[in-house]
Structures are given as structure tokens and as C-alpha cells.
Amino acid sequence: MKVMKxxxxxxxxxxxxxxxxxxxxxxxxxAQSSLGDIxxxxxxxxxxxxxxxxxxxxxxxxxAASDVFMPVGGKVVEVNEELIDDPALLNADPYENWMxxxxxxxxxxLDELMTSEEYEKxxxxxx
Amino acid sequence: xxxxxxxxxxxxxxxxxKSIGLNSLDELFSDIPEEFRLKRDLNLPKSKSELExxxxxxxxxNKNCSTSEMTCFLGAGAYDHYIPSIINHIxxxxxxxxxxxxxxxxxxxxxxxxxFEFQTLICRLTGMDVANASLYDGGTAVAEAALMxxxxxxKDELLISKTVRPETRQILKTYAHCQNLKVxxxxxxxxxxxxxxxxxxxxxxxxxxxxxxxxxxxxxxDLKATGEIAHKGKKxxxxxxxxxxxxxxxxxxxxxxxxVVVGEAQGMGIPLSFGGPYLGFIAAKNAFLRxxxxxxxxxxxxxxxxxxxxxxxxxxxxxxxxEKATSNICSNQGLNVLAATVYMVTMGKEGLKEVALQxxxxxxxxxxxxxxxxxxxxxxxxxxxKEFAVTSDIDPETITAALKEENIIGGYHLGKDYxxxxxxxxxxxxxxxxxxxxxxxSSVLEGIK
Numbered sequence: 001m002k003v004m005k006x007x008x009x010x011x012x013x014x015x016x017x018x019x020x021x022x023x024x025x026x027x028x029x030x031a032q033s034s035l036g037d038i039x040x041x042x043x044x045x046x047x048x049x050x051x052x053x054x055x056x057x058x059x060x061x062x063x064a065a066s067d068v069f070m071p072v073g074g075k076v077v078e079v080n081e082e083l084i085d086d087p088a089l090l091n092a093d094p095y096e097n098w099m100x101x102x103x104x105x106x107x108x109x110l111d112e113l114m115t116s117e118e119y120e121k122x123x124x125x126x127x
Numbered sequence: 128x129x130x131x132x133x134x135x136x137x138x139x140x141x142x143x144x145k146s147i148g149l150n151s152l153d154e155l156f157s158d159i160p161e162e163f164r165l166k167r168d169l170n171l172p173k174s175k176s177e178l179e180x181x182x183x184x185x186x187x188x189n190k191n192c193s194t195s196e197m198t199c200f201l202g203a204g205a206y207d208h209y210i211p212s213i214i215n216h217i218x219x220x221x222x223x224x225x226x227x228x229x230x231x232x233x234x235x236x237x238x239x240x241x242x243f244e245f246q247t248l249i250c251r252l253t254g255m256d257v258a259n260a261s262l263y264d265g266g267t268a269v270a271e272a273a274l275m276x277x278x279x280x281x282k283d284e285l286l287i288s289k290t291v292r293p294e295t296r297q298i299l300k301t302y303a304h305c306q307n308l309k310v311x312x313x314x315x316x317x318x319x320x321x322x323x324x325x326x327x328x329x330x331x332x333x334x335x336x337x338x339x340x341x342x343x344x345x346x347x348x349d350l351k352a353t354g355e356i357a358h359k360g361k362k363x364x365x366x367x368x369x370x371x372x373x374x375x376x377x378x379x380x381x382x383x384x385x386x387v388v389v390g391e392a393q394g395m396g397i398p399l400s401f402g403g404p405y406l407g408f409i410a411a412k413n414a415f416l417r418x419x420x421x422x423x424x425x426x427x428x429x430x431x432x433x434x435x436x437x438x439x440x441x442x443x444x445x446x447x448x449x450e451k452a453t454s455n456i457c458s459n460q461g462l463n464v465l466a467a468t469v470y471m472v473t474m475g476k477e478g479l480k481e482v483a484l485q486x487x488x489x490x491x492x493x494x495x496x497x498x499x500x501x502x503x504x505x506x507x508x509x510x511x512x513k514e515f516a517v518t519s520d521i522d523p524e525t526i527t528a529a530l531k532e533e534n535i536i537g538g539y540h541l542g543k544d545y546x547x548x549x550x551x552x553x554x555x556x557x558x559x560x561x562x563x564x565x566x567x568x569s570s571v572l573e574g575i576k
Contacts, residue, residue, distance in 0.1 A: 042417065047361075048281075067451070 001123060002029040004095050008071060008110055009119035015095065016071045016113065024098035025071060027059065030123055032094045035061035041083040041090065043099060049075045052109050057099060059090065072109040074102035192536065194399060198564045200493075200530075202514050202555020203343070203539035204265065204292050205402070206394040208372065208482065209559050214396045214469045223465055228458060229424075232437045238461065239436035242424040245468040252374045252471075253388040254381030255410035259421045260459035265368060265391025266295040268407030269337060270302035271420045271454055272366045272387045275411075276335035277308050278453035279418055280362035284332045288313045288320040290342035291368060293544035299337070308334070318344045318507030318516075326356050333360030339368040344507060344541075344553065345490070345514025347377065354384030371395060371408070372486070373512050375479040387411040394557075396470030397463050406463040416440070420454030485558035486513040489565060493556045496569035503572060506541075506551045516541060518551040521575055526552060529575045535568055 003009075008016040013031035017024040032038065040060040050056045055067035056076070078101035083089055089097040104110070114122060135143075140152070149155055156164065175183065199207040218224060222237055229235030229242070242260045249258035262268045273285050285303055287296055289312050296312070303310045313336075314324040320338055329336065336357035340348035350367055357365040367385045372394050374380075380388045392406040393399070411419060417440075425439025441457070449455075474482060490513040497503050497517055506516035519526075523540040530537040542549040556565065 040417070 001033065002095070003116050003120050003123070005116050007095075007116060008113035009116065009122070010069065010071045010113060011122065012069050014068060014071050016110070017098070018104070018110065021104055021107075022077065023072070023074070023102050023104050025056075025068075025100050025102060026098040027068060027090060027094050028119075029094050030126075031059075031066075032091050035059060035064055035066060037062045038087045038090045041087045041099070043079040043081075043083065044076050046076050046079060049073075049105075052112075059087070068099065070102075071113055072102075072107075073105040075105070077101050077103050191401075192531075194536070197534050197536050198560070198568070199536040200538055200554045200556065200560070200568060201536045202345075202557075203553055204294065204391065205399055205405070206372075206513075206555060206557055207399060207559055208394045208396075208486075208557050210396050210398060211470065211473050213473055214466050217469050218462055218465050223462065226461070228461070229438065232435065236436060239424050239438070241465050241468050242459070242461070243426055243436050244472070245464045246424060248468065248471045249371075249408050249410050252371055252379075253369070253410045254379030255385075255388055256413040257416050257419065257423065258408060258410035259419045259423050261392075261461075261464045262389075262407035262409055262421060262456060263460060264403065264405040264407045265389065265393075266292070266298040266407070267302075268389035268391070268409050269295050269366070269368050270299045271407075271456065272364075272389045272409055272411075273299055273308070273335050273337060274302060274306060274453045275415060275418050275420060276364035276366060276387065277306070279415060280334045280364060282332050282334035282360075282362050283307065284309050284311055284330070285335050285337065286311050286313050286325065286328055286333055286357075286363075287337040288325070288339065288342070288348075289315045290318065290320055290344060290346070290348065291337060291339040292343045295339070295368065318342075318346050318509050319348055320353060322349075322352060322356055325353065326359070329356055329360045329363060331361040333357075333363040335364045335366050336360070337366045337368070341370055341373055341512040341514065344516050345511040345555070346507060346509040347373075347512060350378075350380060350383040350385060358384065370512065372479065372483050375476075375483040376487070377512075381412075387415060392463075392467045396466040404460065404463060406460050406467055418453060421456045421459055482558050483512075486556060489513075489558065489560050490515060490554075490556035492562070493554060493560070493565045493568065496565060497554070497572055499569075500573060506548060513557060514553055514555045516548070516551045516553045518548065520550065523550060523552050526572065526575060530568070530571055533567065533571045535564075535571065 013028045015026050015028050038059050038061045042058040044056045050070045050073060052073040053069050056070050057068045059066055059068060080098055083097065083099065194207045226238050229238040232239060246258040262271055277283060285308055287299060287310060300310050311328055313328060314321040338348050338353055340350055342348050354365045357363050364386045365384060366387045367380050369380060369388055369390045371390055371392050388410045390408055392408050397406055422438050422441040424436055426434065426436055429435040494515045498505055503517040503519045506518045527537040538552040538554040541551040541553055
């Protein structure tokens with residue numbers, strides 16, 4: 001299972017890529033592979049605000065549907081519209097195809113997330 | 128046989144008891160404590176023959192008054208429109224009448240096709256992108272639309288105009304209570320929604336703004352202006368409850384900024400039936416597709432490339448993420464959908480327009496006649512569709528009683544829901560009413576002391 005360096009990870013299998021006060025959020029390779037063929041992605045609207053761990057969207061595959069949670073609290077500044085038309089992009093490359101771009105409310109919340117090494121270990125335990 | 132309505136014989140009873148290892152019926156009920164057991168025969172009258180039962184029930188039924196022998200000017204949400212006889216012939220076919228919910232497309236093509244056509248017709252009438260397979264009635268349709276709006280907006284304030292049918296508002300409050308949503312009523316002014324009051328209540332916490340047009344008093348609301356105010360709420364969804372027949376001559380809600388259109392379709396081929404079953408519908412813009420309650424039938428092709436229909440979309444949450452579901456409606460009002468579909472295709476575009484035009488013309492004729500002498504005054508002075516309210520010095524109960532004497536079902540007493548209009552009566556006039564009937568109504572009213 002692919003895990004990218006320099007990203008933060010959650011126990012719910014979301015990743016965060018921080019760029020200054022902004023961050024991209026998506027689902028991990030493990031998440032897309034567990035879900036299987038993704039057929040629908042529900043995204044929030046720009047300017048929506050969410051708390052840490054609040055569901056901001058959902059992904060549906062042919063066999064399951066799952067909420068996607070905020071790794072850290074913040075405001076949505078952009079959503080990846082391409083996913084609406086082509087949800088399978090999440091299967092093709094879950095790290096390239098981010099779901100939302102957020103403005104992080106409190107960067108201290110990042111400290112509660114896992115590093116790529118910790119996430120790899122977490123995955124090993126999950127197996 | 129000890130129980131005449133239970134067909135099993137004594138022998139069969141013994142056989143059943145034996146197979147579960149019991150000797151007597153008393154043993155079967157041994158778990159019921161002694162003091163709760165009935166130790167005598169039920170106190171029922173002697174059984175009757177079929178003939179006796181039929182004549183007894185006929186006698187009871189004859190105590191009812193119905194629109195088949197009386198002239199009806201009562202509306203307030205349920206209407207005495209004409210039902211073409213073809214409807215009963217088609218819906219009585221056993222393929223439709225006794226069919227179960229169409230989960231298996233391979234044996235349900237007929238049912239799926241008419242639901243698909245119903246959805247298509249509702250979309251054409253309302254101008255919206257998508258309609259579902261139907262809901263229970265107009266009242267629950269408003270509540271379902273409100274829940275959908277709350278889920279879509281993630282806000283919790285539902286603004287509803289006081290000109291929406293009182294029962295509908297009651298249903299909404301019941302639904303909202305259990306979902307921790309706030310229902311805030313918007314005041315009315317001169318028989319329509321008070322837009323200034325609406326504006327003061329709309330905020331970024333607004334999940335939905337709900338109005339009805341034609342409203343409970345029959346008056347056509349300014350949907351466009353209402354929608355513009357509603358959308359000042361950042362996430363607010365603008366919901367309009369409409370009379371589908373009125374859409375044959377009024378502007379389509381989609382052109383007026385409405386996001387979700389709901390309504391009661393009883394007037395389209397479904398009998399009054401003392402209050403139900405009726406038929407609710409919901410249609411919305413594409414953005415709501417995934418959140419629509421109930422289900423949607425879609426058109427596709429089978430493996431041989433032939434046109435076919437399937438249940439194509441239901442909110443996933445209803446089945447696999449139930450705790451997230453905004454609705455638990457998993458069914459639809461099948462037979463009444465068929466009645467309304469046959470109604471719409473039988474009447475056609477022109478026929479529906481004719482029904483709407485005749486209703487409104489006759490309602491306006493009745494309004495002119497009744498208010499001519501000044502004994503009955505218009506309650507409001509606003510454009511109306513097929514219903515209007517008048518007020519007088521006479522007690523509405525007296526009016527209803529006098530009309531009943533003349534075989535006329537009178538209007539609705541507005542005082543029941545609007546104490547400020549204690550003496551006002553709401554009359555509905557459909558295309559079924561004749562000039563003679565309206566003249567008679569007016570002359571009976573004129574004669575009441």
C-alpha cells in the first residue's frame with residue numbers, strides 16, 4: 001500500500017498536505033483500495049466550515065459508502081470538481097487527486113495527526 | 128368450528144397441536160397467567176349472512192354525504208375535480224392493482240414504466256430537473272423537502288409561511304421536532320406571505336424557506352420575490368408547495384427561482400375518499416439528486432438493447448448508512464401514481480389547461496356572484512386561482528347547515544385555524560361546477576338570515 005512522505009495522516013485514512021496556512025485533503029491508497037471502484041464523491045461547498053473530525057463529504061463505491069472526515073478544522077477554499085465527473089480518479093491516484101483545499105483554523109491540530117512513518121506502522125497493525 | 132371466521136377444522140387444530148407436542152388449546156396458552164384469560168365467550172352478536180351484512184353496511188354508508196349526490200364547494204387542500212372513467216379501468220387491472228413494489232425489474236416493467244412517466248410528467252409540469260417516484264401526500268412532501276434542505280444546507284432553521292395549509296405546518300412541526308430542527312413561522316399580510324417579516328427572519332442559519340402557491344387562501348404568492356429574499360440566506364433552500372393543476376396556466380416554479388417543488392396531486396384523478404390515500408410529489412434541481420427521499424426510476428436498455436426501466440437511484444443512506452439518512456421513505460404511492468399519470472396523459476397539455484382555466488373562471492364567477500350584494504365581503508383582495516375567502520356577519524356553522532339543507536357542501540371555516548378570521552369561509556370551485564350550481568350557491572347564501 002502506497003504511503004507518501006511529508007503528508008499527515010488520520011486513523012480514518014485521510015491525508016493532509018500542508019502548504020503554509022492552506023492544506024489539501026484526500027483519502028489514502030489504503031482507503032481507495034478498501035472501498036473498491038468509487039462511483040460517487042460528495043463534496044462540500046466553498047466557504048463551508050468544519051470542525052476537526054466532522055464529516056465534510058462522502059465517497060461511495062460499488063460495495064460501500066463512507067464519510068470523509070476533516071483531519072483538522074478549517075474552511076473550504078476549493079473543491080476538486082473533477083471528482084464529481086470522474087470519481088474513479090480517486091482509485092487511479094488518491095494522492096494526486098485531492099478532494100478539498102482548506103484554510104487551516106488551528107495549525108496545532110496537525111500535531112495530533114500521524115506522520116507517514118506512524119501511518120505505515122498503523123497500517124501494519126490494521127492488517 | 129368454534130370460531131366461524133377461522134376456517135381451520137377441529138381435526139386440523141388437533142393435528143397442529145400434536146405436531147408441536149401439545150394436547151389441548153389451553154396448553155398452547157399456558158404462558159398467559161390465569162387471571163388474564165378470558166373464561167367466557169366473546170360478547171358478540173349472532174353471526175349474519177352475507178346479505179344481512181351487505182344491507183347493514185349499505186345502511187351505514189348511506190349516512191355519509193358524498194360529492195356524488197351533493198354539490199361540493201369545499202377544498203382547503205382536497206379538491207373535487209372530475210375523474211375520467213378510463214382511470215378506474217386502468218388502475219383496476221390486476222397487474223397494477225395487486226402488484227408489489229418493483230424491486231425486480233424483470234417482472235415489473237409495467238409498474239416501473241408508469242413511475243418513470245410520472246416522474247417525467249412532474250418534471251415537465253414544474254420545470255425541475257428531477258422528480259422522485261412519489262411521496263405519501265402533500266403534507267409529508269413538504270416535511271420531506273424540509274428535511275432534505277436541512278441535510279443539504281447543514282442548517283437548522285425552517286421558515287414556513289402562515290399562508291401554508293395549517294395541517295401541513297403541523298406535519299412539518301412533528302417531523303422537525305424529532306430531528307431537532309427549528310420551525311419558524313413567517314407572518315402574513317393581506318392574505319399573502321409578509322415579505323418584510325420573511326426578510327427579517329432569513330439568515331445564514333436558514334435551511335429552508337417554505338411557501339405555498341396558490342396558498343391556503345387560494346391566492347397566488349409572488350414566488351420570484353420570495354425566492355430572492357430566501358436566497359439571501361447563504362445556504363437556504365427555497366421550497367414551494369404547489370397545486371399541480373395550477374401549473375397548467377401559471378409560470379413554472381423552476382423559472383421563479385424555486386429549488387424544490389412539492390405538492391399534493393390528489394386533484395389529478397384521485398377521489399376525495401374522505402381524506403386519503405392521496406399522492407405527494409417532490410421535484411428538485413439536480414443538486415439535490417442524491418438527497419431526494421424515496422426512489423427514482425430510470426430508463427436503460429436490457430442485454431438485447433431494448434428499452435427497459437429499473438429502480439435507479441435511492442439515497443444510499445437509506446440502505447447502508449441508515450444513521451445518516453435524511454428520510455426513511457423507501458416506498459412510494461404506487462397506485463395513485465398510476466391514477467395521476469393516466470390523468471395527465473388523458474387530459475394532455477390542452478386538457479389540463481382547460482381544467483385549470485375553467486376552475487379559475489368559475490371560481491371568479493362565484494366570487495363575483497357571492498360578493499355582489501355586499502352581504503359577503505372579500506376577505507382579501509389578491510389574485511386567486513380556484514379558491515377564495517369571504518366574510519360576513521353570519522356564523523359559518525349556520526351557513527354550512529343552510530347549504531346542507533339544499534344539498535350543497537359548503538366551504539371551509541377559516542376560524543378553525545385563523546382565529547382572526549372567525550366569520551370567514553373559504554370556497555373552492557372546480558371545473559365540475561356548473562353555472563346553475565354556482566347561482567344556486569349564491570342564492571342560498573343570499574337567503575340566509
